[in-house]
Amino acid sequence: MSILLSVIKKEARHITRDARTMTITLFIPVVLLLLFGFAISTEVNDVRIATVSERYDCRTREIIEKLSHNPYFTFKGEAEYSDIERMLRRGEIDAALVLRGRDNAPEYQIITDGSNTNIAQTAAFYIENVLRSPEQDTVLIHTLYNPQLKSAYNFVPGIMGMIFILICAMMTSVSIVREKESGTMDLMFVSPVRPSVIVIGKLIPYFILSCILLVAMLCISYMLLELPFYARVINVAGLSLLYIILSLALGLLISSLVRSQVAALLVSCVVLMLPVIMLSGMIFPIDNMPYLLRMISCIIPARWYISAMRAIMIQQLPFQYILRETIILAVMTMIIISIAVRKTSKQK
Amino acid sequence: MNIRILRILLFKEIQLLKRHPIVPKIIVVLPVMAMLILPLVANLDIRSVGVAVVDNDCSELSRCIVSDMAASENLVISGVFPRYDRALEMVERGDADVILTIPSNYSRDLERGLTPTLALSANGVNATKGMLGSRYAAQSSGATVSRWMKERAVYISSGLSTVQDFQTKQDVAAVLNLYNPTLNFRNYMIPALMVVLIIIICGFLPTLNLVTEKESGTIEAMNVSPVGKFTFVLSKLIPYWIIGLIVITVGLIVGWLVYGLVPVGNVILIYLAAILFSLVMSGLGVTIANRSSTILQSIFVIFAFIVIFQLMSGLFTPISSMPQWAQYATYAIPPRYFIEIMRAVYLKGATFCDLWRQYMALAGFAVMFFIVATFSYSKRS
Numbered sequence: 260m261s262i263l264l265s266v267i268k269k270e271a272r273h274i275t276r277d278a279r280t281m282t283i284t285l286f287i288p289v290v291l292l293l294l295f296g297f298a299i300s301t302e303v304n305d306v307r308i309a310t311v312s313e314r315y316d317c318r319t320r321e322i323i324e325k326l327s328h329n330p331y332f333t334f335k336g337e338a339e340y341s342d343i344e345r346m347l348r349r350g351e352i353d354a355a356l357v358l359r360g361r362d363n364a365p366e367y368q369i370i371t372d373g374s375n376t377n378i379a380q381t382a383a384f385y386i387e388n389v390l391r392s393p394e395q396d397t398v399l400i401h402t403l404y405n406p407q408l409k410s411a412y413n414f415v416p417g418i419m420g421m422i423f424i425l426i427c428a429m430m431t432s433v434s435i436v437r438e439k440e441s442g443t444m445d446l447m448f449v450s451p452v453r454p455s456v457i458v459i460g461k462l463i464p465y466f467i468l469s470c471i472l473l474v475a476m477l478c479i480s481y482m483l484l485e486l487p488f489y490a491r492v493i494n495v496a497g498l499s500l501l502y503i504i505l506s507l508a509l510g511l512l513i514s515s516l517v518r519s520q521v522a523a524l525l526v527s528c529v530v531l532m533l534p535v536i537m538l539s540g541m542i543f544p545i546d547n548m549p550y551l552l553r554m555i556s557c558i559i560p561a562r563w564y565i566s567a568m569r570a571i572m573i574q575q576l577p578f579q580y581i582l583r584e585t586i587i588l589a590v591m592t593m594i595i596i597s598i599a600v601r602k603t604s605k606q607k
Numbered sequence: 608m609n610i611r612i613l614r615i616l617l618f619k620e621i622q623l624l625k626r627h628p629i630v631p632k633i634i635v636v637l638p639v640m641a642m643l644i645l646p647l648v649a650n651l652d653i654r655s656v657g658v659a660v661v662d663n664d665c666s667e668l669s670r671c672i673v674s675d676m677a678a679s680e681n682l683v684i685s686g687v688f689p690r691y692d693r694a695l696e697m698v699e700r701g702d703a704d705v706i707l708t709i710p711s712n713y714s715r716d717l718e719r720g721l722t723p724t725l726a727l728s729a730n731g732v733n734a735t736k737g738m739l740g741s742r743y744a745a746q747s748s749g750a751t752v753s754r755w756m757k758e759r760a761v762y763i764s765s766g767l768s769t770v771q772d773f774q775t776k777q778d779v780a781a782v783l784n785l786y787n788p789t790l791n792f793r794n795y796m797i798p799a800l801m802v803v804l805i806i807i808i809c810g811f812l813p814t815l816n817l818v819t820e821k822e823s824g825t826i827e828a829m830n831v832s833p834v835g836k837f838t839f840v841l842s843k844l845i846p847y848w849i850i851g852l853i854v855i856t857v858g859l860i861v862g863w864l865v866y867g868l869v870p871v872g873n874v875i876l877i878y879l880a881a882i883l884f885s886l887v888m889s890g891l892g893v894t895i896a897n898r899s900s901t902i903l904q905s906i907f908v909i910f911a912f913i914v915i916f917q918l919m920s921g922l923f924t925p926i927s928s929m930p931q932w933a934q935y936a937t938y939a940i941p942p943r944y945f946i947e948i949m950r951a952v953y954l955k956g957a958t959f960c961d962l963w964r965q966y967m968a969l970a971g972f973a974v975m976f977f978i979v980a981t982f983s984y985s986k987r988s
Binding site: 277279280283284286287290291294295297298299300301302303304305306309314332344347348349350352356366367368369370371372373374375376377378379380384385386390398399400401402403404405406409410412413425430432433434437461520522524525537540543544545547548549552566569570573574580 | 629633644645647648649650652653654655695698699700701703715718724725727729731732733734735736737738741742745749767780781782783784785786788790791792794819857861873882899901902903904906907908910911914915918919923924925927928929931933936946947950954955956957961
């Protein structure tokens with residue numbers, strides 16, 4: 260036991276000694292959460308618009324009035340029809356509204372900058388809403404779970420899924436491989452310390468570091484980002500711990516497969532990071548992917564973690580709704596641990 | 608600066624790159640794979656929004672609304688339920704995104720000239736999907752209701768006045784989407800992906816290259832040689848111009864062959880921006896490598912930069928949606944200008960006159976990073 264403790268102490272010194280890496284590990288998750296919470300929004304809330312009036316009546320005036328007072332638009336003034344193309348090409352405006360026709364038969368044309376599809380679609384929708392008279396609104400829309408439509412809600416679970424892979428898998432595999440490269444691993448293996456103790460002693464400090472990060476991220480999400488706090492936060496913590504163990508096992512597996520630090524980095528980037536960012540549903544919805552990629556996404560642990568976290572963190576559903584995801588993650592963890600242990604013990 | 612020394616150093620760098628077991632593959636395979644797979648994945652279009660309908664009306668009209676939704680291209684009916692809590696359960700399980708509640712006596716109230724309202728509840732976990740999904744549903748049901756009103760009016764041919772009001776108020780607008788008429792999200796993503804590739808390849812590789820030299824000790828040999836700072840840094844940067852150009856060329860070819868997307872504007876403008884930008888990224892990489900001692904340390908620092916660059920540069924989310932302070936901050940993010948150039952040239956066919964500000968900014972950053980990289984390198988440790 261005291262041997263394990265001293266191995267842990269040695270590894271913890273390794274981590275804390277490199278102050279810059281420590282700062283960055285703590286800095287990345289905090290900055291990511293704050294950026295998503297306060298700076299980045301997928302919502303389109305500032306459409307720069309110009310109008311072309313070929314018809315002067317009170318309806319035209321009324322529409323321009325509405326556009327210039329609407330917080331979702333920045334009114335860039337009147338323009339000539341021939342100038343619109345140039346303004347769009349230079350990126351000075353996002354959309355233009357052309358008012359034509361006679362008194363009784365008004366005609367409208369919306370010209371958008373289709374090079375940004377999301378802005379184009381949303382701008383057309385906003386303008387159509389302005390053109391429509393309010394009496395026609397006979398549909399009442401309200402939003403469940405996220406009434407302010409903050410995009411941070413969707414991203415917090417995704418960021419957590421990414422950070423744990425980064426810290427646990429990447430850092431552990433690199434730290435083990437570094438010892439292999441510099442030869443100190445051999446030194447440890449010829450000492451009377453049992454190999455399993457060395458491996459466990461190397462993993463525990465990273466586990467503790469991840470737990471600190473978990474607490475920090477939960478604090479930021481609940482206090483600064485104002486995610487709805489709920490008694491079931493224990494479920495969130497439990498599921499995250501399972502995922503952390505899974506990521507540690509992945510790191511161990513990678514370290515047993517490669518020989519150099521650069522290779523460990525590249526493998527964890529290509530095999531772990533990229534799929535987590537691209538295929539886990541963190542940014543891009545899984546429903547939109549072709550069939551083959553959707554199948555591949557099923558073997559990515561982060562996919563199950565993120566969808567379960569969305570259910571319990573934001574929708575605040577009870578545990579039975581994430582039973583399937585939890586079982587899948589647990590089975591994956593067991594498989595990876597058994598492979599990693601077999602591979603690592605073979606090397607000695 | 609000695610041209611002969613620079614030539615010899617460049618020869619050495621290129622030999623090293625060629626001999627490396629992984630790097631030459633990364634330069635060609637990564638862009639090809641990324642350009643083949645990522646446009647299929649990176650799709651933020653909101654399609655197949657699941658609608659759970661709570662039908663309290665059970666009339667001809669309510670059935671019309673449901674079947675019109677099922678027929679529309681963006682909506683999928685997840686089920687029709689008699690009670691709200693059953694529909695909510697569908698949303699909780701993730702099988703539906705929007706709940707449409709049709710109140711009882713809806714069609715009767717409409718016939719009587721009252722204004723009954725339909726209620727839509729959207730799942731807001733994914734804000735964009737919730738917002739767009741409820742819009743699609745509102746549009747679809749609105750269209751069905753107004754068509755139904757018109758048909759009734761013709762059928763009964765009484766109470767025409769109210770119905771005609773309903774029709775004239777609906778000002779129709781024709782929408783014209785320039786540059787990307789079908790609003791294909793892929794056309795928007797492909798130029799951006801090429802930017803991501805240059806950020807990753809020209810950011811990571813020089814860092815790894817220099818730090819590996821530090822860890823293996825070969826940099827000591829360089830430090831005791833008469834090679835100047837300036838020459839040394841230049842010899843580390845120039846190979847990545849070539850690599851940046853290779854990446855862009857691969858991206859252009861795959862984009863053209865696989866997705867049929869060719870730049871509307873001049874290709875030379877794209878290459879010019881790529882040269883400037885790869886200098887910015889490799890300059891940043893060399894600076895970080897000069898300042899760090901281990902691989903892990905340098906990778907984490909460059910990773911932090913890359914994450915912030917990708918998020919703040921308007922790659923995935925519009926800059927204009929950010930709060931004012933964040934918008935000012937994006938002026939200090941070099942990829943912002945590169946993305947603007949790429950999208951404008953690729954899709955809109957912009958000319959140098961339209962974009963000279965962005966080019967000036969990129970050139971400024973390139974010079975700045977080159978100077979910083981030179982001065983951060985010191986031969987004494």
